[in-house]
Amino acid sequence: MKSFSELKEYQNEISEKKKNNQKIDDKPEIIIGMGTCGIAAGAKKIRNAVVDVVKEKNLDVKITETGCIGMCEKEPLMDIKMPGMERVTYGEIEESDVKRIINKHVFEKKIVKEFAIARILE
Amino acid sequence: MKEYTAIKELPYYEELDFYKKQKRIVLQNCGLIDPEKIDDYIEKKGYQAAAKAITQMKSKEIIEEVKKSGLRGRGGGGFPTGLKWQFAKDAEGEKKYIVCNADEGDPGAFMDRSLLEGDPHKLLEGMMIAAYAIDADEGYIYVRAEYPLAIRRLKKAISQAEELGLLGENIFGTEFNFKIHIKEGAGAFVCGEETALMASIEGKRGTPTSRPPYPAQSGLWGKPTNINNVETYANIPFIIDNGAEEFNKFGTENSSGTKVFALTGKIKNTGLVEVPMGLSLRDIIYDIGGGITDDKGFKAVQTGGPSGGCIPAEQLDLKIDYDSLKEIGAMMGSGGMVVMDEDTCMVDVARFFLTFTQSESCGKCTPCRLGTKRMLEILERITEGEGKKGDIEKLEQLGKVIKEASLCGLGQTAPNPVLTTIKYFRDEYEAHINDKKCPAGQCDALKGSYVIDEDHCIGCGQCKTVCPADAITGKKQKAHTIDPEACISCGACAEVCPVNAISN
Amino acid sequence: MDKIELSKVDTILDDHRGKKDSLITVLQKSQNELGYLSKDTQKYIADEMKIPYSKLYGVVTFYSQFHQKPRGKYIVRVCEGTACHVRGGDKVLEALKDELGVDRGETTKDLLFTLEPVACLGACGLAPVVMINDESYGRMTPESIVEVINEYRNKN
Numbered sequence: 001m002k003s004f005s006e007l008k009e010y011q012n013e014i015s016e017k018k019k020n021n022q023k024i025d026d027k028p029e030i031i032i033g034m035g036t037c038g039i040a041a042g043a044k045k046i047r048n049a050v051v052d053v054v055k056e057k058n059l060d061v062k063i064t065e066t067g068c069i070g071m072c073e074k075e076p077l078m079d080i081k082m083p084g085m086e087r088v089t090y091g092e093i094e095e096s097d098v099k100r101i102i103n104k105h106v107f108e109k110k111i112v113k114e115f116a117i118a119r120i121l122e
Numbered sequence: 123m124k125e126y127t128a129i130k131e132l133p134y135y136e137e138l139d140f141y142k143k144q145k146r147i148v149l150q151n152c153g154l155i156d157p158e159k160i161d162d163y164i165e166k167k168g169y170q171a172a173a174k175a176i177t178q179m180k181s182k183e184i185i186e187e188v189k190k191s192g193l194r195g196r197g198g199g200g201f202p203t204g205l206k207w208q209f210a211k212d213a214e215g216e217k218k219y220i221v222c223n224a225d226e227g228d229p230g231a232f233m234d235r236s237l238l239e240g241d242p243h244k245l246l247e248g249m250m251i252a253a254y255a256i257d258a259d260e261g262y263i264y265v266r267a268e269y270p271l272a273i274r275r276l277k278k279a280i281s282q283a284e285e286l287g288l289l290g291e292n293i294f295g296t297e298f299n300f301k302i303h304i305k306e307g308a309g310a311f312v313c314g315e316e317t318a319l320m321a322s323i324e325g326k327r328g329t330p331t332s333r334p335p336y337p338a339q340s341g342l343w344g345k346p347t348n349i350n351n352v353e354t355y356a357n358i359p360f361i362i363d364n365g366a367e368e369f370n371k372f373g374t375e376n377s378s379g380t381k382v383f384a385l386t387g388k389i390k391n392t393g394l395v396e397v398p399m400g401l402s403l404r405d406i407i408y409d410i411g412g413g414i415t416d417d418k419g420f421k422a423v424q425t426g427g428p429s430g431g432c433i434p435a436e437q438l439d440l441k442i443d444y445d446s447l448k449e450i451g452a453m454m455g456s457g458g459m460v461v462m463d464e465d466t467c468m469v470d471v472a473r474f475f476l477t478f479t480q481s482e483s484c485g486k487c488t489p490c491r492l493g494t495k496r497m498l499e500i501l502e503r504i505t506e507g508e509g510k511k512g513d514i515e516k517l518e519q520l521g522k523v524i525k526e527a528s529l530c531g532l533g534q535t536a537p538n539p540v541l542t543t544i545k546y547f548r549d550e551y552e553a554h555i556n557d558k559k560c561p562a563g564q565c566d567a568l569k570g571s572y573v574i575d576e577d578h579c580i581g582c583g584q585c586k587t588v589c590p591a592d593a594i595t596g597k598k599q600k601a602h603t604i605d606p607e608a609c610i611s612c613g614a615c616a617e618v619c620p621v622n623a624i625s626n
Numbered sequence: 627m628d629k630i631e632l633s634k635v636d637t638i639l640d641d642h643r644g645k646k647d648s649l650i651t652v653l654q655k656s657q658n659e660l661g662y663l664s665k666d667t668q669k670y671i672a673d674e675m676k677i678p679y680s681k682l683y684g685v686v687t688f689y690s691q692f693h694q695k696p697r698g699k700y701i702v703r704v705c706e707g708t709a710c711h712v713r714g715g716d717k718v719l720e721a722l723k724d725e726l727g728v729d730r731g732e733t734t735k736d737l738l739f740t741l742e743p744v745a746c747l748g749a750c751g752l753a754p755v756v757m758i759n760d761e762s763y764g765r766m767t768p769e770s771i772v773e774v775i776n777e778y779r780n781k782n
Binding site: 008 | 124125126127128131132133134135136138140149152153154156158161164165167169170173174177232235236239240269271286287288292293294295390391392393395
């Protein structure tokens with residue numbers, strides 16, 4: 001970074017890229033909370049289950065990670081962000097719940113009430 | 123109840139009880155961005171404050187802004203951050219250092235870990251601004267080795283920032299150079315104390331030294347050094363970006379901004395919360411935390427880790443900031459908040475904390491090394507039913523001396539849990555000593571023998587099988603009885619009883 | 627020390643020779659390679675770094691992370707922090723003692739497990755917590771920790 005304006009330009013580039021990506025490939029994103037608390041509650045198993053479902057259904061989705069949002073009690077947490085829809089957080093899930101949540105949310109855009117905690121204002 | 127719902131039926135985060143009263147400045151990005159991607163951080167206006175500070179502000183202006191914000195050290199002491207920076211800036215020397223204390227050792231505290239794991243770039247940005255303000259060109263982050271994930275993410279963040287030229291030489295095209303190193307702690311609680319921490323970075327035994335000289339004059343390798351905690355640095359980008367005035371909108375007169383607390387223990391919603399200073403304990407424990415697990419009664423909340431105090435129910439409406447906590451004998455500390463219910467024995471809690479500080483005492487100064495040992499002996503005696511008249515007074519006296527005469531923060535605060543539990547729960551101490559009873563039923567030696575309620579006993583015989591002392595007799599299908607002479611009060615029978623007919 | 631160990635320590639020392647502040651880093655890396663710091667290893671490092679052995683010994687004994695005896699393949703760290711304490715961490719520790727047949731700080735005879743209570747692992751939201759090497763396990767009970775231990779046993 002050679003100057004303040006270069007940072008600004010870079011910042012704009014990222015936002016533009018994100019917007020364009022959303023327009024072009026419309027990929028759903030599955031985000032898993034992978035702080036120490038999340039991992040201690042079994043987040044790694046959840047991520048493996050997500051990978052399995054994605055492979056099995058041949059889904060075109062992005063799988064990413066995030067840190068701790070503070071609700072340790074509800075770990076492990078998994079967010080799903082569909083193109084054109086707000087990001088939704090699911091909590092206290094087990095490996096066996098992953099398939100159903102993805103099926104309903106990604107394919108039918110329905111929220112699985114049992115695990116849904118909140119949506120994120122973007 | 124329907125199994126599925128439409129998205130518009132879901133509440134927003136801000137509408138959940140857990141988040142309603144929170145104000146997230148430090149944790150703004152935690153749980154939302156990918157901590158391993160610098161682009162995610164930059165998109166959220168990351169490094170903009172650093173760019174502003176380095177290209178548009180003089181170091182004097184930055185320090186003034188931080189002073190005006192009223193930011194105080196979030197590691198526990200509460201010393202004004204701007205003033206600390208001023209001392210380091212004014213100190214003479216070609217070479218200066220920035221140090222970040224990430225040696226989060228208080229049992230019950232994990233805010234630094236969450237921040238390092240969830241948004242490491244925020245810390246780097248805060249350190250950059252501090253370095254520019256005091257003319258330092260090198261920084262160290264001292265992290266506990268028990269936090270492997272935090273260390274990994276920090277290392278990644280540093281190399282990403284270096285790649286983009288945000289760390290290194292001629293940052294933003296100016297003459298400012300800055301590099302950051304990571305030092306892993308090796309397991310010594312006392313290294314959270316700033317002089318001990320610096321000794322440890324230098325590769326020595328981590329024992330504290332007496333101050334003055336303060337680190338600002340003679341710190342790392344004898345050079346002027348500014349040392350702050352993770353959360354303190356993480357507040358800086360907001361202050362520079364939005365101005366001190368905006369920051370001052372949150373908090374109380376003498377404690378501005380927010381504080382991150384780790385809410386744990388017997389509370390429904392355990393977790394990490396960031397609230398404006400001045401919120402009451404009741405707000406935090408009941409509104410945000412959802413109250414006590416199993417709807418039991420609240421007994422006390424322990425703040426400030428092993429250096430803090432136990433706050434009783436009478437003080438639940440206390441508006442918390444640095445000064446109010448100090449007034450009642452507790453302290454902010456790093457922000458651990460452990461909630462205890464009616465089943466917790468306060469004498470045992472005091473013993474628990476003192477066991478910790480006693481074993482972590484580095485041994486350099488006598489009041490701490492010997493004083494905590496003697497206090498612990500008395501507490502152990504009391505919990506084992508061997509308490510004597512005069513023990514409480516002796517604890518108070520020892521506590522006072524240790525607080526006054528110890529060399530560093532560890533010793534100066536070690537007696538706090540004991541002194542506050544005596545102050546607010548003296549009757550529990552007296553019950554242990556005079557009546558040989560533990561009102562909470564936690565101290566094994568003071569538990570009476572167990573009794574079976576004959577009306578409820580179904581005669582299943584499970585208690586008889588597990589009893590290690592063979593103290594239980596009775597025929598199948600008939601009520602059983604426990605021989606009080608033989609009973610060792612282990613409680614194994616009460617644990618297996620399917621109808622909860624056994625109690626002590 | 628045998629030749630292989632010597633060469634491992636030498637590789638670590640190469641990056642740090644002449645830098646006295648690197649002592650703790652050198653000790654940490656050597657311990658990671660060798661599992662523990664024997665007297666021979668300590669003396670060798672002291673000589674190579676031109677630090678009095680007494681000083682190095684002082685550092686090794688000061689920090690709880692350094693070990694002078696062989697340790698197990700898996701380090702089982704049981705959190706004894708406040709949150710774990712009030713949520714029954716002591717029962718988990720007892721269960722581990724029984725299951726492994728060792729006391730605090732000891733290593734099983736097969737050199738598989740070392741039981742090491744620690745002050746706080748900082749995952750208090752999921753108390754009681756146990757960490758095995760770098761892997762964290764939350765919401766443990768005396769029963770579930772035994773299952774976890776068996777998973778590790780089956781790996782060997």
